[in-house]
Amino acid sequence: MNEKGKEEECDFTVVLQQPTPGPSSPLTPSTPNSRAGRRLGSIDNPIVIEEESDGVGEDDDVIILLSRPVYKKREGKRSTRNRVLSPPPSTSTSTTIRTLNKVQTSHKDRSASSSHAPITCHLPTPPPSESPSSPISVRLTYTSIERPIPSIRDLPFDFHSYTGKHLGLRANRDIKRGELIIKEEPFFTLPIGDIDEDITSDHILPLLPLSQDCQGLFHSFTGRTDRHADNDHYVNIIETNSIPLISKDSQALGLFRHICRVNHSCTPNSGWSWVEDEGNLHLYAYTNIDCGEEITASYLPQKGITLSYAQRQRHLLNGHGFVCLCDACATSAIQIVEADTSLALFEYLQDEWMETDLGEYAADIHDALRKLNQAKSILLSNDKFNAVGDVLEQLYDVYAIHGMLKRSKDAALQCLDHFTVCLGKKAAEQSRYAALAMDPTLFERWAELDSSRERKKRKRRREDKAVRMSIRIRRSYEDTFASD
Ligand SMILES: [Zn+2]
The missing domain is CATH 1.25.40 (Serine Threonine Protein Phosphatase 5, Tetratricopeptide repeat)
Structure with a gap:
């Protein structure tokens, strides 16, 4: 990977509250007027920071709470591209309480399995002299996953709003078959253990808060709005828009400013390929694409080439929340x-x-x-x-x-x-x-069925046998003459 996370520092004012033990304890959202209220405990970010005091000494813990329930992912509700989805079962809710150490440990575990550099949080323990209810300033240092954002200038496409679809990419010049349309680094990466793993708020928590640019890009995407939509805004956006990045040793979901805008077609004129050592996703033109034509890619699984019309529609509706009206589907x-x-x-x-x-x-x-x-x-x-x-x-x-x-x-x-x-x-x-x-x-089985080669082999074996016989006959004659 060639990206190095950028270390940033920002000040947050948070209200410290005495936590009520137990997962069913009511959680207090951050103060709306505080700066932290915009970043912590808001609808975009469910984190609330609280201080846990055991009343002894100065070793009080900082607890990161979620200001709203964490929804366990409904099994089978997969909307990330290239995954097969199954119907959603019931939703269960639970509130997750993590100490800072736990969050950091979990974050390290994930970062170890990926070459991407996610955020690291370093939250200082508030001084015990502070009143639990008085606002304090917390200096939050984190390594941002923000990466350089490629400019749309010089790219062979523009963003275009297509009827019945989200924003898509439209070629602004002729693109030749095999041409690299764009190579792009993800602006957000979520390491996951398995590509079929259901993502939950727990996965995203260690990556928050996002840098301001990253936030802007993140929220420029829209999540699905049908009944399969996840209640967590972040999870919903990632599930709807992310692309699986499968490497030898790690798997992740990535969000890309441009490539994630490519709309689906069952007969795509382009496709992406993750280049692990570069840390870039490449988008290649499978066919010649005329100027003004929409650039499309397939959201179907790689082995879904032979899916029938009904199977494709079911997959796209359950997995991505839309009915496909591509050339292959909107026909007689x-x-x-x-x-x-x-x-x-x-x-x-x-x-x-x-x-x-x-x-x-x-x-x-x-x-x-x-x-x-x-x-x-x-x-x-x-x-x-x-x-x-x-x-x-x-x-x-x-x-x-x-x-x-x-x-x-x-x-x-x-x-x-x-x-x-x-x-x-x-x-x-x-x-x-x-x-x-x-x-x-x-080729390891080169000419295994070559009949002419087999004939030559048999001929050579016959010749070898004849030579061995002639030697034996000569020796027997020599022995006979020698004895005489
Ligand atoms: Zn289609």
């Missing part, structure tokens, strides 16, 4: 049925090559190539450009196991081109197809 019933049928056929063809050993699948090369070309044409006719890579990889394998040098090389080059378009040049060059395009014989 007959075309929807045709598309669903062809995608079901693709799924059948894909299952076959995924579940069959390559040697068995490619034994009849003509049959294998016929099925793979059929799968490829189904994807292209349904504008599923980003899924074509799977077919190209299988085509390479079939050619390579038969030891067909030129065709293997062409297929490896096509894989390389596909990954360059979808993942960028650097990722493509790091893929196995960069090496295989140079030397296709590096």
Whole structure:
């Protein structure tokens, strides 16, 4: 990661209250007129800081309380992009009380699992001489996750308000297939243990308060408003707008000023790719995008290429709170049925090559190539450009196991081109197809089914056997003559 959090200090005035023990104790919101009232205990920030005094000595604890209930995440209510959601069960409420140490420990645990630098809070313990009800000034130091915000100048798109959708991105010039539309650092990152984990206010608490710029960007996004909307404003915005950032060792949800504005399409003309070592999300054009055209990406899970119209709508409605009216969805019933049928056929063809050993699948090369070309044409006719890579990889394998040098090389080059378009040049060059395009014989099962190679092997074995026999015969003659 190249970002280094910026250390900031800000003064907050908070009202210290004697805490009432027990999770059901009433919580006191901060004073509306105080500066802390805008940042602490407000609707945007549920934190209230209280002092816990045991009446002995000076080791009083500072307690961070939530000014309103923390809603446990309803199981299955997932709205973060690229996740499959299930119906929401009942909501349970509980109030979370954490000591400062606990908050910091929890924060450290999360930061250890991510390369991102979240906020660290250092709250001084208030002096015991202060009256519990009198306002005191607390100096709050935190490392902001604020990062440089890219300027929209020079970017190949503008923000545009589309009817029936939120703000989207509109190309302001022609964009070529494979072009990097934008690479962007997240302005907010939420480390999570698992991408399917339900996020709650507890996850976000250690990251608060946000810096002012970060707050501004955060609240420029809108959360969903349907029945699946989370009661916590922060959770709702993250669930509605964040993008999963999956790395080798850590997973996080990220918010991006521009890329999070890309609207969904079931036939997207662009897609994003998280580059872990750069700390950037790249948005690549899958097709040529004309000036004035909307830039779209898919919110469906990666393996959701073959979802039918009904499955897609269910996923998007439950997960993201909208009915998709993209070109693939807002069309005639007959075309929807045709598309669903062809995608079901693709799924059948894909299952076959995924579940069959390559040697068995490619034994009849003509049959294998016929099925793979059929799968490829189904994807292209349904504008599923980003899924074509799977077919190209299988085509390479079939050619390579038969030891067909030129065709293997062409297929490896096509894989390389596909990954360059979808993942960028650097990722493509790091893929196995960069090496295989140079030397296709590096494939581990190269020419395993090459019949001409098998014939040569058998011939060589016959010749070796003949040589061994002739040596044995000569020796027996030599022994005979020697004895005479
Ligand atoms: Zn759609």
